[in-house]
Amino acid sequence: MKPANAKMQVSALRSGTVIDHLGPRTAFKALKILGVAADATVLIGVNLDSGKLGKKDILKIEGRELTDDEMNKVALLSPQATFSIIRDFAVVKKFRPTLPATVEGLIRCVNPACVTQDPRVTGRFLVVGKEPLKLRCYFCERSLRENEIEFL
Amino acid sequence: MKKNPLLGRDVISMRDFEAAEIRAILEQCGRFAKSREPLLQGKVLANLFFEPSTRTRLSFDAAMKRLGGATIGFADALSTSISKGESLWDTIRVAEGYCDIMVIRHPAEGSARLAAEATRVPVINGGDGSNQHPTQTLLDLYTLKQRTGRIEELKIAFVGDLKYGRTVHSLIRSLSWFKAELWLVSPPSLRLPEDFLEDLRESGTRHHIVEEIAAIPDAVDVLYLTRIQKERFADAIEYERVRNAYQVNPTNVARFGPKVTLMHPLPRVNEIHAALDSHPGAAWFDQAHNGVIVRQALLALCLGAA
Numbered sequence: 024m025k026p027a028n029a030k031m032q033v034s035a036l037r038s039g040t041v042i043d044h045l046g047p048r049t050a051f052k053a054l055k056i057l058g059v060a061a062d063a064t065v066l067i068g069v070n071l072d073s074g075k076l077g078k079k080d081i082l083k084i085e086g087r088e089l090t091d092d093e094m095n096k097v098a099l100l101s102p103q104a105t106f107s108i109i110r111d112f113a114v115v116k117k118f119r120p121t122l123p124a125t126v127e128g129l130i131r132c133v134n135p136a137c138v139t140q141d142p143r144v145t146g147r148f149l150v151v152g153k154e155p156l157k158l159r160c161y162f163c164e165r166s167l168r169e170n171e172i173e174f175l
Numbered sequence: 176m177k178k179n180p181l182l183g184r185d186v187i188s189m190r191d192f193e194a195a196e197i198r199a200i201l202e203q204c205g206r207f208a209k210s211r212e213p214l215l216q217g218k219v220l221a222n223l224f225f226e227p228s229t230r231t232r233l234s235f236d237a238a239m240k241r242l243g244g245a246t247i248g249f250a251d252a253l254s255t256s257i258s259k260g261e262s263l264w265d266t267i268r269v270a271e272g273y274c275d276i277m278v279i280r281h282p283a284e285g286s287a288r289l290a291a292e293a294t295r296v297p298v299i300n301g302g303d304g305s306n307q308h309p310t311q312t313l314l315d316l317y318t319l320k321q322r323t324g325r326i327e328e329l330k331i332a333f334v335g336d337l338k339y340g341r342t343v344h345s346l347i348r349s350l351s352w353f354k355a356e357l358w359l360v361s362p363p364s365l366r367l368p369e370d371f372l373e374d375l376r377e378s379g380t381r382h383h384i385v386e387e388i389a390a391i392p393d394a395v396d397v398l399y400l401t402r403i404q405k406e407r408f409a410d411a412i413e414y415e416r417v418r419n420a421y422q423v424n425p426t427n428v429a430r431f432g433p434k435v436t437l438m439h440p441l442p443r444v445n446e447i448h449a450a451l452d453s454h455p456g457a458a459w460f461d462q463a464h465n466g467v468i469v470r471q472a473l474l475a476l477c478l479g480a481a
Binding site: 134136137138139140141143144160161162163164165166 | 263264307370
């Protein structure tokens with residue numbers, strides 16, 4: 024049964040980006056990855072009922088249109104996320120992300136002996152598997168599985 | 176002349192090379208066994224060793240000198256600006272102005288890759304922590320080819336410490352591209368890490384995980400032996416037991432016949448009985464000597480002189 028307050032959860036956005044179908048409890052991580060400023064206007068829905076996913080998170084970011092690259096970054100966290108760019112209450116673009124071939128910055132290598140532990144070196148990962156997600160550190164070649172991914 | 180697979184490239188990881196390129200590199204090695212042509216006269220190699228290594232450093236030094244070139248460098252980071260807090264990036268950018276090619280050995284994994292990004296001159300990885308040591312892998316492949324006549328479809332048993340040895344990891348991964356069948360002989364505590372086993376499964380490489388030398392079939396082409404390091408064991412009694420269980424001697428290798436190739440990356444402790452030095456298949460000193468030949472080939476190829 025649909026919850027009675029479903030309407031309230033998806034109140035409208037004037038302009039910006041709506042991220043739907045985020046995995047449950049990933050909304051705050053997504054904000055962090057996207058570097059959304061502390062003073063930005065953001066609506067956050069956590070653990071909402073979802074027909075497709077069981078539970079999901081939703082983010083509505085006012086006044087910011089995410090770039091394709093930014094949306095692809097979120098896919099690392101939640102591959103099934105969908106994006107809508109809104110202008111004056113109208114959807115002008117819908118986007119389903121694809122995983123990027125490489126990911127720069129963003130993720131910490133779990134290998135304590137990796138050269139990227141030096142804060143002067145920016146990490147880089149190659150996406151070597153999509154389902155399940157598998158990354159490999161470009162520098163030390165250590166593989167990272169989905170559950171080992173640690174965002175900076 | 177065949178296309179040079181290394182022209183304008185670095186030698187950082189075995190992952191960077193396709194099987195055909197590895198074959199092409201090994202084919203080039205043969206000529207350096209005999210010739211002392213001064214192909215690199217006037218060129219300078221910088222040996223940047225941020226951690227101690229005797230054999231790799233000396234063999235690169237010998238290789239460059241045999242090719243008529245000169246070498247500069249340091250043998251530990253204490254004598255450099257690194258000890259003053261200089262970044263690896265800056266050290267490499269500075270060294271770039273002094274040389275035509277550089278070899279880097281550094282305890283941080285991925286350091287050689289970073290060095291290659293920092294500089295225009297070719298970089299050869301002389302070992303980055305427990306990650307890669309591609310020149311060791313290439314000299315092992317060259318020795319395999321020299322001894323068995325091929326690198327394809329070999330039956331190889333790896334014996335001892337398969338968990339920590341980067342030499343073994345890199346060689347196993349490379350052999351998986353050449354349709355090898357592998358016997359992985361180790362105590363459970365020193366088994367090949369799951370990451371590598373997963374790669375073997377993905378590449379469809381036949382492999383057998385066993386715990387005893389007795390489980391290796393008579394028909395293997397190669398026994399690749401490794402050093403079992405005492406510091407890997409919390410319990411001294413357990414270390415003694417394992418160490419003795421994985422020792423090869425004239426008695427337990429007799430069934431493999433005189434044609435089996437016996438390899439070890441050295442240094443060795445007691446995993447090989449001294450009498451086996453005179454076994455016709457004993458190849459460890461060849462491996463060490465081939466290191467110079469293979470490094471000569473790599474230096475000449477990277478600089479476009481071969």
